[in-house]
Amino acid sequence: MTEAMFPLVEALQRKFGCQVQSMHAGREDEIYLVARDPDVRAIAEYLTDECDARLVTVFAEDRRSAEGVFFNYYVFERRGDTQYLMVRVPAPEGGLEFTSLSAKLPAVNWQEREIQDWFGLKAIGHPNPRKVALHDNWPDVHPLCKDFPIDTVLPPFEGERHLYRPALGEGVFQVPVGPVHAGIIEPGHFSFAVAGEPILYLQLRMFYTHKGTEKLFEKLPIHRAVFLAESISGDSSFSHGAAFCQAIERAARIEVPLTALVMRTILLELERICNHVGDIGAIANDVGFVVANAHASRLKETLFELNERLTGNRLLRGMVCPGGVRRIWNDGQLDLLRGTIDAFAVEFRDLIALVHSSESTQDRLERTGILRPEKAKDLGIVGVAGRASGIDLDVRRDHPYAAYRTYSFRVPVYQAGDVWHRMQVRIDEVNESLGIIRTAADHSLRGEFRAPVPAIPPDRCALSAVEGWRGEIIHWIRTGPDNHLERCKIKDPSLNNWPAVVEAVQGNIIADFPVINKSFNLSYSGTDR
Amino acid sequence: MTETLAKSGFQLLLLLLVAPLVSGVIRTLKARLQTRRGPDILQPYRDLVKLLRKGMVIPDTASWIFPAAPYVVFVTAALVGLMTPMTATDAPLSLFGGVLAVVYLLALGRFFLALSGLDTGSSFGGLGSSREMTISAIAEPAMMLAIFAVALGANSTNLSEMARSAVSQSWRFLAPSQMLAFAALFIVVIAETGRIPVDNPATHLELTMIHEAMILEYSGPYLALIEWGASIKQLVLMTLLVNTFFPFGLSSGWSVSELGAGLFFYLLKLLLLSCCIVLVETTNAKMRLFRVPELLAVAFILGALALISTFLF
Numbered sequence: 001m002t003e004a005m006f007p008l009v010e011a012l013q014r015k016f017g018c019q020v021q022s023m024h025a026g027r028e029d030e031i032y033l034v035a036r037d038p039d040v041r042a043i044a045e046y047l048t049d050e051c052d053a054r055l056v057t058v059f060a061e062d063r064r065s066a067e068g069v070f071f072n073y074y075v076f077e078r079r080g081d082t083q084y085l086m087v088r089v090p091a092p093e094g095g096l097e098f099t100s101l102s103a104k105l106p107a108v109n110w111q112e113r114e115i116q117d118w119f120g121l122k123a124i125g126h127p128n129p130r131k132v133a134l135h136d137n138w139p140d141v142h143p144l145c146k147d148f149p150i151d152t153v154l155p156p157f158e159g160e161r162h163l164y165r166p167a168l169g170e171g172v173f174q175v176p177v178g179p180v181h182a183g184i185i186e187p188g189h190f191s192f193a194v195a196g197e198p199i200l201y202l203q204l205r206m207f208y209t210h211k212g213t214e215k216l217f218e219k220l221p222i223h224r225a226v227f228l229a230e231s232i233s234g235d236s237s238f239s240h241g242a243a244f245c246q247a248i249e250r251a252a253r254i255e256v257p258l259t260a261l262v263m264r265t266i267l268l269e270l271e272r273i274c275n276h277v278g279d280i281g282a283i284a285n286d287v288g289f290v291v292a293n294a295h296a297s298r299l300k301e302t303l304f305e306l307n308e309r310l311t312g313n314r315l316l317r318g319m320v321c322p323g324g325v326r327r328i329w330n331d332g333q334l335d336l337l338r339g340t341i342d343a344f345a346v347e348f349r350d351l352i353a354l355v356h357s358s359e360s361t362q363d364r365l366e367r368t369g370i371l372r373p374e375k376a377k378d379l380g381i382v383g384v385a386g387r388a389s390g391i392d393l394d395v396r397r398d399h400p401y402a403a404y405r406t407y408s409f410r411v412p413v414y415q416a417g418d419v420w421h422r423m424q425v426r427i428d429e430v431n432e433s434l435g436i437i438r439t440a441a442d443h444s445l446r447g448e449f450r451a452p453v454p455a456i457p458p459d460r461c462a463l464s465a466v467e468g469w470r471g472e473i474i475h476w477i478r479t480g481p482d483n484h485l486e487r488c489k490i491k492d493p494s495l496n497n498w499p500a501v502v503e504a505v506q507g508n509i510i511a512d513f514p515v516i517n518k519s520f521n522l523s524y525s526g527t528d529r
Numbered sequence: 530m531t532e533t534l535a536k537s538g539f540q541l542l543l544l545l546l547v548a549p550l551v552s553g554v555i556r557t558l559k560a561r562l563q564t565r566r567g568p569d570i571l572q573p574y575r576d577l578v579k580l581l582r583k584g585m586v587i588p589d590t591a592s593w594i595f596p597a598a599p600y601v602v603f604v605t606a607a608l609v610g611l612m613t614p615m616t617a618t619d620a621p622l623s624l625f626g627g628v629l630a631v632v633y634l635l636a637l638g639r640f641f642l643a644l645s646g647l648d649t650g651s652s653f654g655g656l657g658s659s660r661e662m663t664i665s666a667i668a669e670p671a672m673m674l675a676i677f678a679v680a681l682g683a684n685s686t687n688l689s690e691m692a693r694s695a696v697s698q699s700w701r702f703l704a705p706s707q708m709l710a711f712a713a714l715f716i717v718v719i720a721e722t723g724r725i726p727v728d729n730p731a732t733h734l735e736l737t738m739i740h741e742a743m744i745l746e747y748s749g750p751y752l753a754l755i756e757w758g759a760s761i762k763q764l765v766l767m768t769l770l771v772n773t774f775f776p777f778g779l780s781s782g783w784s785v786s787e788l789g790a791g792l793f794f795y796l797l798k799l800l801l802l803s804c805c806i807v808l809v810e811t812t813n814a815k816m817r818l819f820r821v822p823e824l825l826a827v828a829f830i831l832g833a834l835a836l837i838s839t840f841l842f
Contacts, residue, residue: 175652182733196659197818286737288729288815294563360726360814368817510656511818514734 107380383471492526657742674832
């Protein structure tokens with residue numbers, strides 16, 4: 001434990017009688033405290049209001065066989081500390097409920113409802129305790145409980161339609177969109193209440209692509225689970241894969257060779273640039289400025305081709321593995337990387353000049369889909385969307401991983417929170433990423449690139465965070481017997497940010513929804529898992 | 530009588546055949562400017578053939594308006610086409626009121642299209658119809674004013690008469706009334722044909738559509754009729770624009786050699802106008818929906834100024 005967190009932990013021990021618990025955590029940057037359920041609300045309020053900490057995620061674990069009870073985990077972090085504070089709370093007497101924080105911290109609204117659906121624990125005091133992850137008429141069984149075998153086939157149950165809150169009032173109409181959309185995007189249902197063109201409010205229904213990923217992790221041996229991690233969200237394959245491997249490495253207590261860390265950093269930044277360029281084009285496309293999209297797509301393709309030459313996969317899959325990376329680059333590949341990045345930088349500057357020169361595009365994007373900083377803070381928005389609304393968070397800087405400690409980069413933060421500034425954050429980040437890659441590619445990438453990973457003893461816990469291109473990705477694991485996982489919790493930034501879309505579209509006209517949605521570009525698969 | 534029939538037949542054939550071609554040319558030119566290869570020029574014909582051979586899905590909630598609207602759209606567009614001088618100064622058909630009939634026949638088609646959008650009860654159709662009506666409420670008077678500015682110069686609202694007077698006079702495009710009227714009509718054409726910055730004909734985003742949203746429920750031959758009708762309407766509006774303001778090459782008779790020369794100049798003018806439209810579409814983003822009336826208000830004011838300046842100069 002470093003000095004900075006010490007007073008905080010001490011205060012929690014004094015005020016709430018929390019106990020520090022050794023959890024066989026591999027590293028010093030996770031502190032586990034045990035607290036009692038009735039105190040949770042006070043602890044959360046104390047940490048967020050007085051200590052300026054942030055509740056990162058909430059998740060549950062079925063520990064009934066080992067410790068006789070369900071546990072909830074509340075992960076906190078605060079600016080300036082590289083550590084994560086994990087408050088571990090056993091379910092109170094009766095064992096099937098927990099205290100909800102959603103009324104105070106709307107950021108955990110969906111995550112608490114997931115716990116309800118997946119573990120059968122009731123969130124006491126939740127303002128909207130309806131099902132979020134499972135079908136509305138799902139029977140009273142809970143898939144992430146240990147007594148739910150993964151091959152269970154449920155008897156067919158009558159489908160009951162999800163009830164949206166009705167939109168009432170003269171001239172108010174309900175416009176349902178989805179779950180199947182035009183174009184190549186994933187399913188999600190949007191129910192707009194509109195008065196003419198302006199949107200009164202938007203209701204979302206996600207989880208159409210729920211695949212039981214967290215449960216699947218418990219069935220796979222660790223070396224194969226990496227591939228599952230890579231498929232959590234297709235456009236963030238490398239980020240999720242790297243986050244998972246970091247967690248495994250921490251649990252195994254192995255050091256990853258520097259060469260591998262630098263290569264991971266380069267690949268993480270390549271993934272960020274690819275997606276940001278694609279998004280900049282897509283935003284321009286949604287306001288009908290097609291030329292910019294044509295150039296952005298062309299640039300993205302050059303990077304996809306580079307990806308393939310570097311890793312054998314356009315989406316960077318199959319490269320990361322526990323202990324490092326699978327392959328090392330030869331000089332030809334490194335030259336290709338440097339050459340492509342230099343050529344890209346020049347073309348990217350032209351693309352941005354083109355976008356900035358189009359006044360009609362700027363007119364469409366400025367002051368469209370505003371997410372106010374105070375709302376963003378309440379909703380716990382992370383990543384690109386957060387930084388465009390004054391939320392100064394970046395895991396790369398706040399909790400350095402891979403080789404980020406060695407590079408200096410700027411984290412762009414804007415206060416305006418409109419579509420234009422979400423695009424501007426992306427533009428700035430691409431430029432920073434290009435700088436990181438240039439510096440990193442000058443390392444001599446030789447020698448050891450994959451440390452051997454021994455079988456990991458059971459009951460080791462590890463938390464891992466990665467700044468994916470969308471934002472903060474969290475993986476938390478507990479190892480089980482036979483080199484399998486006992487639990488793997490995944491939090492994709494999309495899960496935090498969907499409520500931001502709801503907030504940002506209010507008061508805008510319905511014709512602007514597609515571009516607002518695109519400026520967030522959230523993953524359905526990552527949300528639904 | 531036979532002569533009128535022959536002329537009508539020729540012009541109808543021209544309308545039906547050239548209209549998809551113009552759409553195809555615009556699409557291909559756009560693709561080239563966007564560094565894409567794009568579909569080839571004949572693609573709209575293939576689309577029409579494909580749609581005509583397909584079956585149809587008709588919503589249960591649809592009334593008689595739904596099947597009637599495609600015919601109304603198609604027939605009004607074709608009728609207007611027959612009243613417009615294309616290759617020769619004499620249009621084969623001349624109805625009461627001349628340009629007035631043109632404007633209101635187009636309005637009739639649009640009215641039925643908007644009704645059919647509402648008819649099925651789908652929320653997108655309703656959105657599209659309400660948007661279309663908002664836009665046309667301003668586009669229509671702007672178009673009237675611009676055309677009247679020209680009609681005043683020719684002392685007639687008959688389109689053939691207007692064309693004849695345009696050909697016989699020396700070209701006076703640089704007169705303020707002509708330029709203003711041209712600018713107004715150009716904006717109206719962009720709006721009426723559903724092009725950027727008003728509407729995006731290539732989008733797949735239902736929520737942003739105008740014209741496409743109204744016809745979302747149509748399929749098969751009905752969709753073919755509507756698409757064909759829409760491209761004829763586009764051709765007619767473009768024809769009005771080029772032949773009223775640039776009457777070069779309009780033949781005064783219907784002999785074969787005159788027709789050939791007329792056709793050549795006509796296609797050339799259409800190609801040039803297509804290039805202008807493509808440039809506007811490529812260099813602009815789509816406007817925010819609520820700003821579109823402002824653009825059309827500009828067209829309206831230009832039309833009004835054109836009308837006033839015919840009395841001044």
